[in-house]
Amino acid sequence: MRVIDSHIHFPEDKIIDDGKARGASSGTGYTSGRSPSAAPGAGGAGQGSPTRSRPEAWLDTEKARWEAAWRFPPAIKVSLEEGERLWDAELDKYEYLKAVVFVTAGGNGFASELAARHPGRFLAYAHHDPELPDAPERLEKAVKKGGLKGYKILAPKVSKPLSDPSFDPLWECAQSLGIPILFHFGIMGGAGGIASQININPLAIHDTAKRFPRIPIIVPHFGCGYVFETLNLCWACPNVSIDTSGSNQWMRWMPYDVTLESLFRKYRETIGPSRILFGTDSSWFPRGFTQAYLDVQVRAMADVGYSEDERDQVLFRNAAALLGFREPAP
Numbered sequence: 001m002r003v004i005d006s007h008i009h010f011p012e013d014k015i016i017d018d019g020k021a022r023g024a025s026s027g028t029g030y031t032s033g034r035s036p037s038a039a040p041g042a043g044g045a046g047q048g049s050p051t052r053s054r055p056e057a058w059l060d061t062e063k064a065r066w067e068a069a070w071r072f073p074p075a076i077k078v079s080l081e082e083g084e085r086l087w088d089a090e091l092d093k094y095e096y097l098k099a100v101v102f103v104t105a106g107g108n109g110f111a112s113e114l115a116a117r118h119p120g121r122f123l124a125y126a127h128h129d130p131e132l133p134d135a136p137e138r139l140e141k142a143v144k145k146g147g148l149k150g151y152k153i154l155a156p157k158v159s160k161p162l163s164d165p166s167f168d169p170l171w172e173c174a175q176s177l178g179i180p181i182l183f184h185f186g187i188m189g190g191a192g193g194i195a196s197q198i199n200i201n202p203l204a205i206h207d208t209a210k211r212f213p214r215i216p217i218i219v220p221h222f223g224c225g226y227v228f229e230t231l232n233l234c235w236a237c238p239n240v241s242i243d244t245s246g247s248n249q250w251m252r253w254m255p256y257d258v259t260l261e262s263l264f265r266k267y268r269e270t271i272g273p274s275r276i277l278f279g280t281d282s283s284w285f286p287r288g289f290t291q292a293y294l295d296v297q298v299r300a301m302a303d304v305g306y307s308e309d310e311r312d313q314v315l316f317r318n319a320a321a322l323l324g325f326r327e328p329a330p
């Protein structure tokens with residue numbers, strides 16, 4: 001087995017490069033999104049009627065429940081150097097893990113440094129705010145000078161519709177650079193996150209995907225709740241792929257039953273195995289590379305009849321082709 005994890009985050013809270021210099025506290029973050037008081041046994045949630053007196057206690061309980069379900073250890077804070085060293089060690093630890101793709105790393109500059117220091121092992125995306133006036137120039141610099149391989153955009157954080165003509169120079173730039181754009185759609189941040197926003201639905205990118213048919217577009221997390229919309233988008237736009245990353249806990253708040261098996265089956269039926277990319281959405285330590293997500297996804301693919309060749313496409317070849325990845329000579 002060989003694997004490219006096409007969707008991970010450097011362990012840092014800053015997930016959009018806002019164009020401002022890195023703050024003094026950056027590089028030491030990533031808290032996995034929940035407050036320390038939510039740690040199991042910390043009190044608060046679960047005692048008496050916390051949801052009546054303190055509604056946010058429910059959110060803490062939900063976030064802690066997700067981590068407990070996967071038996072994840074509590075997150076630790078790491079420095080930039082430590083985060084880099086730990087991710088490098090993860091690739092040594094899992095011999096099948098050939099490369100990881102940092103879709104965010106606290107800024108394009110640091111993402112470029114990471115990729116340059118670990119050629120053939122770390123790949124990275126630009127992740128600056130697409131509403132910055134010089135967003136196209138930043139993208140060109142990040143790719144041509146910084147060696148970045150793609151562009152990550154959090155759609156529910158973009159205030160104008162993605163189809164707004166003011167974004168055209170940015171899409172033109174991406175298309176001429178030949179890089180993929182990964183757009184997060186759907187709820188952001190799990191319980192308590194953003195569930196409604198002008199760009200939350202994957203169909204928000206439909207017009208752009210049609211007008212820029214040579215931009216490879218990746219919709220992560222199987223569409224993160226928007227399964228119908230993502231399948232329709234993929235059906236209408238052959239330049240759209242999906243990734244499988246994350247715990248996909250959104251399956252829990254669907255109005256009908258969804259399983260990893262049903263997702264792998266349905267997406268293969270609709271668009272085939274060549275447009276499905278494996279990812280974990282891993283970030284913080286000591287968890288590191290989330291092998292548990294790989295295990296359940298490999299099993300789901302096997303259970304619904306993916307051949308070994310099809311699994312190799314999803315786990316390795318599709319990302320390798322999209323990102324121009326070549327394994328370094330031994």
Ligand SMILES: [Zn+2]
Nearest residue numbers: 007009103281
């Ligand atoms: Zn992610």
